Amino acid sequence: AEDAVSEATPIFVDAVKGITFADAKTILLGADDSATTYLQNKTSTQLYDKFNPVIKSSFSKVGADQIWSNLITKYNALPLTNDVNPDLTDYVTQEALKGVYTMIAVEEKEIRTDFSARTTTLLKKVFALQD
Structure with a gap:
């Protein structure tokens, strides 16, 4: 999975560039993981296709x-056992993606709740409106 991580950056950049005004409003006013949910919805298929x-x-x-x-x-x-995915590649790819989005969600929550985590001028301006 580490080998595939460098492939992820342009996919995330494209997703961010594709944010509409309505998306931005939903993300800003939404739950602590709204941006993560947006990114997951926009990038998971492409990331799976790169990582797998x-x-x-x-x-x-x-x-x-x-x-x-x-x-x-x-x-x-x-x-009496719960079935496990016999496709190791699929299983690990899915788990790697869960890990990516979990890490993003943790960072997003910190940015939303901790002023000091807003390290750029843009983050400070955007979330000042929310505070």
């Missing part, structure tokens, strides 16, 4: 994907 092949390549090199699939297929056949 990189992760798949890494797992294929060491055979982890096949070992996982064999193990989890047997596990899922056991009674």
